[in-house]
Amino acid sequence: xxxxxxxxxxxxxxxxxxxxxxxxxxxxxxxxxxxxxxxxxxxxxxxxxxxxxxxxxxxxxxxxxxxxxxxxxxxxxxxxxxxxxxxxxxxxxxxxxxxxxxxxxxxxxxxxxxxxxxxxxxxxxxxxxxxxxxxxxxxxxxxxxxxxxxxxxxxxxxxxxxxxxxxxxxxxxxxxxxxxxxxxxxxxxxxxxxxxxxxxxxxxxxxxxxxxxxxxxxxxxxxxxxxxxxxxxxxxxxxxxxxxxxxxxxxxxxxxxxxxxxxxxxxxxxxxxxxxxxxxxxxxxxxxxxxxxxxxxxxxxx
Amino acid sequence: xxxxxxxxxxxxxxxxxxxxxxxxxxxxxxxxxxxxxxxxxxxxxxxxxxxxxxxxxxxxxxxxxxxxxxxxxxxxxxxxxxxxxxxxxxxxxxxxxxxxxxxxxxxxxxxxxxxxxxxxxxxxxxxxxxxxxxxxxxxxxxxxxxxxxxxxxxxxxxxxxxxxxxxxxxxxxxxxxxxxxxxxxxxxxxxxxxxxxxxxxxxxxxxxxxxxxxxxxxxxxxxxxxxxxxxxxxxxxxxxxxxxxxxxxxxxxxxxxxxxxxxxxxxxxxxxxxxxxxxxxxxxxxxxxxxxxxxxxxxxxx
Numbered sequence: 001x002x003x004x005x006x007x008x009x010x011x012x013x014x015x016x017x018x019x020x021x022x023x024x025x026x027x028x029x030x031x032x033x034x035x036x037x038x039x040x041x042x043x044x045x046x047x048x049x050x051x052x053x054x055x056x057x058x059x060x061x062x063x064x065x066x067x068x069x070x071x072x073x074x075x076x077x078x079x080x081x082x083x084x085x086x087x088x089x090x091x092x093x094x095x096x097x098x099x100x101x102x103x104x105x106x107x108x109x110x111x112x113x114x115x116x117x118x119x120x121x122x123x124x125x126x127x128x129x130x131x132x133x134x135x136x137x138x139x140x141x142x143x144x145x146x147x148x149x150x151x152x153x154x155x156x157x158x159x160x161x162x163x164x165x166x167x168x169x170x171x172x173x174x175x176x177x178x179x180x181x182x183x184x185x186x187x188x189x190x191x192x193x194x195x196x197x198x199x200x201x202x203x204x205x206x207x208x209x210x211x212x213x214x215x216x217x218x219x220x221x222x223x224x225x226x227x228x229x230x231x232x233x234x235x236x237x238x239x240x241x242x243x244x245x246x247x248x249x250x251x252x253x254x255x256x257x258x259x260x261x262x263x264x265x266x267x268x269x270x271x272x273x274x275x276x277x278x279x280x281x282x283x284x285x286x287x288x289x290x291x292x293x294x295x296x297x298x299x300x301x302x
Numbered sequence: 303x304x305x306x307x308x309x310x311x312x313x314x315x316x317x318x319x320x321x322x323x324x325x326x327x328x329x330x331x332x333x334x335x336x337x338x339x340x341x342x343x344x345x346x347x348x349x350x351x352x353x354x355x356x357x358x359x360x361x362x363x364x365x366x367x368x369x370x371x372x373x374x375x376x377x378x379x380x381x382x383x384x385x386x387x388x389x390x391x392x393x394x395x396x397x398x399x400x401x402x403x404x405x406x407x408x409x410x411x412x413x414x415x416x417x418x419x420x421x422x423x424x425x426x427x428x429x430x431x432x433x434x435x436x437x438x439x440x441x442x443x444x445x446x447x448x449x450x451x452x453x454x455x456x457x458x459x460x461x462x463x464x465x466x467x468x469x470x471x472x473x474x475x476x477x478x479x480x481x482x483x484x485x486x487x488x489x490x491x492x493x494x495x496x497x498x499x500x501x502x503x504x505x506x507x508x509x510x511x512x513x514x515x516x517x518x519x520x521x522x523x524x525x526x527x528x529x530x531x532x533x534x535x536x537x538x539x540x541x542x543x544x545x546x547x548x549x550x551x552x553x554x555x556x557x558x559x560x561x562x563x564x565x566x567x568x569x570x571x572x573x574x575x576x577x578x579x580x581x582x583x584x585x586x587x588x589x590x591x592x593x594x595x596x597x598x599x600x601x602x603x604x
Binding site: 023027028029030032033034037080084087089090107108109110112113115116117119120121123124127128130131134137138140141142144145148149151152153154157158160161162164165 | 389409440455
């Protein structure tokens with residue numbers, strides 16, 4: 001399979017769906033709010049989370065359609081989290097993917113509200129999606145609950161709190177893991193879970209896919225930590241060494257670069273092993289794992 | 303019926319439930335986040351929204367239990383909206399119900415995250431509640447969707463955007479109505495709708511209850527506008543004339559005090575008429591309407 005083409009096709013499908021599910025002009029969202037929400041939602045994101053949800057369903061031979069509203073919800077929640085993280089009271093970033101951040105464009109108050117709007121609309125869209133799948137309302141509810149748990153106080157929001165609290169303190173391995181599993185890992189894992197749930201996974205299939213999601217959820221952030229030091233701006237979209245500058249809790253700072261790379265390799269191995277029973281149907285999930293991790297730790301050859 | 307005792311009992315029921323549904327310490331929300339969320343959630347709110355949801359179910363002779371998770375969600379979303387509205391980038395308020403606002407206590411970044419946490423957890427709790435009601439997953443989903451729509455870009459968040467945009471401009475009647483129906487009205491109406499949906503209303507009953515909710519939703523804010531000018535701090539919990547100071551869009555500023563009071567009386571009349579078919583079962587809803595409106599426009603005697 002051609003992963004570049006695969007990702008591009010899925011990204012387009014997600015973007016098309018996002019455009020149809022956002023509040024329409026008949027519902028009369030204020031124009032500036034609509035603009036601010038779309039500014040951050042359509043700013044060149046790679047759509048990793050929604051694509052993972054779709055690819056998980058594919059691994060089960062299940063159709064995209066019922067997964068799409070959740071794929072949209074996942075991406076909107078990711079977008080809101082970036083808007084709020086960039087605020088002056090948080091990481092105070094002016095640039096995101098090479099463009100002015102939401103609050104630089106629209107002002108702080110509007111950026112807070114655009115984030116609130118994206119988060120709230122995400123749940124509306126997931127509820128609509130679950131309702132459209134009339135005979136499986138409970139499956140949709142379970143998927144929605146997964147996303148809410150992953151995004152909430154014991155998930156992403158909690159991770160961001162720990163991240164801020166950890167700044168300028170000497171990072172420990174346990175501390176960094178607590179942040180990374182919550183802040184990034186939880187939503188990536190939820191993306192895979194949602195695809196598995198809505199795709200109708202058996203308990204055994206669900207467990208396997210969840211192992212994959214848990215491993216790449218952590219691997220995603222471990223890789224990011226490595227690339228922040230070694231990657232350069234073109235790979236990460238942010239200034240090299242930005243985490244170090246903010247004295248963020250990262251794996252290299254906690255356990256050194258060698259052990260961090262070892263961990264990334266181990267997580268890649270775990271993710272790939274979990275996919276074995278799915279055979280060729282899991283090829284997309286397999287390649288996405290490589291896409292995430294190989295940039296930081298190239299696979300051994302020979 | 304004794305409304306004071308009624309409200310007090312329902313308030314306690316909601317508070318007890320809120321304490322059990324918030325993330326438990328085993329789930330490990332960061333301690334400071336948990337503290338910041340609870341600070342604003344348990345700060346002496348009157349719990350009007352959850353009580354309206356419960357009272358709507360009562361008007362149908364339906365039990366509280368399945369409504370409670372939605373009652374909690376409504377209050378948590380209300381609490382988050384106050385935390386974000388008070389931020390320096392928004393209304394910049396230092397006091398709320400006579401206490402320091404969330405960002406004064408915990409800092410701006412944490413207040414943003416506490417709001418995000420309350421909003422996200424609200425949806426998790428509503429999803430849990432809907433799942434517990436196994437045979438009616440679709441009813442729970444419809445209720446959750448109502449709340450999301452009321453809280454989102456064409457509801458409360460949209461209203462707050464219009465409110466900020468309207469500051470320091472000459473208010474028009476249409477402009478003020480657009481703000482009030484979205485910013486406050488939508489969530490009050492949703493509270494009544496949620497009680498009606500989960501309480502199993504027939505389409506005709508739903509329509510009646512919705513008329514009631516729409517009328518008191520707007521009446522709530524019209525009354526607030528009147529009291530901001532005539533009420534004094536002890537009735538409103540905020541400094542007299544605060545809206546005028548911020549040059550907020552209010553009904554008295556748009557159409558004058560006499561017409562504003564006329565509107566409040568008309569909305570009270572509409573709300574009470576809508577309840578007629580429910581007889582004595584709707585006594586709580588009836589008295590809540592009086593509680594909201596009569597402070598600003600005492601009922602005609604004789």
